[in-house]
Amino acid sequence: MKIASEKTIERLSLYRRLLRVAKGAGQMSVYSHDLAEMVRGTAAQVRRDLMEIGCAGNSKKGYDVDNLIDAISEFLDSDDVTPVALVGVGNLGRALLQFFESHHPKLKIVAVFDNDPEKSGRVIHGCRCYGMSEMPVVVAGKKITVAVLAVPVGAAQNAAKQLEEAGVRGILNFAPEPLRVGPSVAVENMDMTMALEKVAYMARQNNSKENGAK
Amino acid sequence: MKIASEKTIERLSLYRRLLRVAKGAGQMSVYSHDLAEMVRGTAAQVRRDLMEIGCAGNSKKGYDVDNLIDAISEFLDSDDVTPVALVGVGNLGRALLQFFESHHPKLKIVAVFDNDPEKSGRVIHGCRCYGMSEMPVVVAGKKITVAVLAVPVGAAQNAAKQLEEAGVRGILNFAPEPLRVGPSVAVENMDMTMALEKVAYMARQNNSKENGAK
DNA sequence: AAATAACCGTGATTCTTTTCACGTGAGATA
DNA sequence: TATCTCACGTGAAAAGAATCACGGTTATTT
Ligand SMILES: NC(=O)c1ccc[n+]([C@@H]2O[C@H](COP(=O)([O-])OP(=O)(O)OC[C@H]3O[C@@H](n4cnc5c(N)ncnc54)[C@H](O)[C@@H]3O)[C@@H](O)[C@H]2O)c1
Ligand SMILES: NC(=O)c1ccc[n+]([C@@H]2O[C@H](COP(=O)([O-])OP(=O)(O)OC[C@H]3O[C@@H](n4cnc5c(N)ncnc54)[C@H](O)[C@@H]3O)[C@@H](O)[C@H]2O)c1
Numbered sequence: 001m002k003i004a005s006e007k008t009i010e011r012l013s014l015y016r017r018l019l020r021v022a023k024g025a026g027q028m029s030v031y032s033h034d035l036a037e038m039v040r041g042t043a044a045q046v047r048r049d050l051m052e053i054g055c056a057g058n059s060k061k062g063y064d065v066d067n068l069i070d071a072i073s074e075f076l077d078s079d080d081v082t083p084v085a086l087v088g089v090g091n092l093g094r095a096l097l098q099f100f101e102s103h104h105p106k107l108k109i110v111a112v113f114d115n116d117p118e119k120s121g122r123v124i125h126g127c128r129c130y131g132m133s134e135m136p137v138v139v140a141g142k143k144i145t146v147a148v149l150a151v152p153v154g155a156a157q158n159a160a161k162q163l164e165e166a167g168v169r170g171i172l173n174f175a176p177e178p179l180r181v182g183p184s185v186a187v188e189n190m191d192m193t194m195a196l197e198k199v200a201y202m203a204r205q206n207n208s209k210e211n212g213a214k
Numbered sequence: 215m216k217i218a219s220e221k222t223i224e225r226l227s228l229y230r231r232l233l234r235v236a237k238g239a240g241q242m243s244v245y246s247h248d249l250a251e252m253v254r255g256t257a258a259q260v261r262r263d264l265m266e267i268g269c270a271g272n273s274k275k276g277y278d279v280d281n282l283i284d285a286i287s288e289f290l291d292s293d294d295v296t297p298v299a300l301v302g303v304g305n306l307g308r309a310l311l312q313f314f315e316s317h318h319p320k321l322k323i324v325a326v327f328d329n330d331p332e333k334s335g336r337v338i339h340g341c342r343c344y345g346m347s348e349m350p351v352v353v354a355g356k357k358i359t360v361a362v363l364a365v366p367v368g369a370a371q372n373a374a375k376q377l378e379e380a381g382v383r384g385i386l387n388f389a390p391e392p393l394r395v396g397p398s399v400a401v402e403n404m405d406m407t408m409a410l411e412k413v414a415y416m417a418r419q420n421n422s423k424e425n426g427a428k
Numbered sequence: 429a430a431a432t433a434a435c436c437g438t439g440a441t442t443c444t445t446t447t448c449a450c451g452t453g454a455g456a457t458a
Numbered sequence: 459t460a461t462c463t464c465a466c467g468t469g470a471a472a473a474g475a476a477t478c479a480c481g482g483t484t485a486t487t488t
Pocket of ligand 1: 087088090091092093113114115116132150151152153155159174175192193308309310311312313
């Protein structure tokens with residue numbers, strides 16, 4: 001399968017979600033400009049993204065919603081459910097566990113890890129919690145390749161290392177700290193502190209634009 | 215003050231955080247390549263970013279850590295503490311509330327809103343919870359311009375509208391749904407579903423790269 | 429059946445962001 | 459003091475992403 005740019009992948013994920021709600025509302029087909037409007041982008045870009053995954057519409061009815069969803073799914077998803085590990089079951093970890101429990105058909109959290117001995121062995125939201133030392137065998141046993149990392153800052157780098165060694169190839173990192181891992185591990189950072197600082201900055205720009213300051 | 219690209223702003227936020235830990239470890243100065251290594255970028259880019267905010271180092275000792283932190287802070291932060299609102303105090307909202315309570319000197323959540331009458335009037339993590347109808351007066355009264363949005367999908371667009379009307383100029387949105395707001399409101403999406411799909415995709419790429427499939 | 433209109437597919441273009449690479453200057457070395 | 463080294467500052471080149479714009483196709487209208 002061809003490879004697409006990260007930006008395109010992000011947008012495809014978005015398109016699919018919006019297409020699903022459109023489908024739920026009974027819509028059978030969409031135009032590129034409809035999709036564009038939904039994601040606040042341009043029609044040309046939508047068409048380009050869809051072209052990347054070799055997806056054709058026709059000129060009078062646009063794209064068939066079902067087709068599109070299937071095409072995007074074939075591109076983004078693996079054929080079977082992808083097992084995911086969660087590391088760190090604190091406030092955020094628990095929220096995430098519950099959130100992903102329901103929201104995704106193809107991504108399933110199948111194991112959680114925590115170094116708190118209180119938690120080891122317990123079942124949280126239907127997931128057995130393992131100690132960190134059990135990671136290699138559990139990860140290998142369940143063929144886990146993707147992990148969500150929600151441990152405190154100081155512990156993130158180390159946990160990432162352990163995950164890498166256990167065979168994980170993609171980490172969604174919530175700790176506000178860049179991870180050092182080998183080139184065969186993809187890391188995506190969800191840095192909320194950064195995000196909030198950014199909106200605060202931009203809000204201030206907007207504000208002073210309004211209030212006179214040229 | 216000059217305007218910088220969003221990417222630059224993101225990196226500045228990251229630099230500052232890493233500089234603070236370096237400072238905590240007693241380091242007095244850094245070279246551009248040190249910073250670059252920390253953020254997994256290039257030295258040239260670090261220098262360019264710092265140039266943007268008019269920040270000079272000298273050739274033998276690099277950049278002074280204290281100076282840099284101050285320069286970035288002057289650029290990113292407002293002079294006084296920026297008051298922030300949180301809308302939606304569910305699982306995620308509570309975690310965020312607790313998280314930001316401690317972690318940031320210049321951004322402070324000063325009010326939370328929820329439409330659950332159970333929560334109205336209660337104090338959660340030191341924050342008074344208001345009903346949605348009280349938003350206009352509270353936001354105006356506390357001069358809030360930035361909000362964190364953590365309500366369920368169906369409610370996000372509406373809440374965003376209310377925030378906009380109340381005077382908010384920047385929204386950090388956790389609902390997996392693009393918001394339609396006017397051009398004077400900056401929106402930053404924290405779309406975890408998208409992020410997880412993305413790492414899963416990339417992990418799969420990495421995996422098949424390793425296992426033969428050219 | 430010809431004309432019209434709307435929208436897709438995509439080469440070419442423009443705009444943005446990143447990287448290169450080299451002149452400069454400050455301290456170390458001899 | 460002269461030279462050497464190393465990192466900064468930055469114009470120029472390269473790479474990457476978004477937009478433009480137009481030919482082609484398909485349904486509808488006259
Ligand atoms: N809470 C939030 O809303 C929020 C927001 C943004 C970022 N974060 C980040 O997410 C991470 C987790 O936040 P949280 O609020 O859930 O923290 P938390 O303290 O509530 O939970 C951390 C969990 O990790 C476990 N843990 C600690 N050290 C560990 C280790 N070495 N190995 C394995 N597990 C370990 C703890 O037992 C605990 O269960 C932190 O890095 C935090 O900065 C949290
Ligand atoms: N929980 C997670 O880890 C997680 C992860 C990613 C994204 N999200 C998103 O964040 C949002 C919140 O998630 P959550 O898990 O905290 O949900 P939740 O159901 O636990 O909390 C939602 C809160 O919003 C309040 N609310 C509902 N309708 C409202 C309205 N119209 N106006 C004001 N408040 C209203 C509810 O009373 C509740 O307190 C959702 O959009 C979810 O998709 C959550």
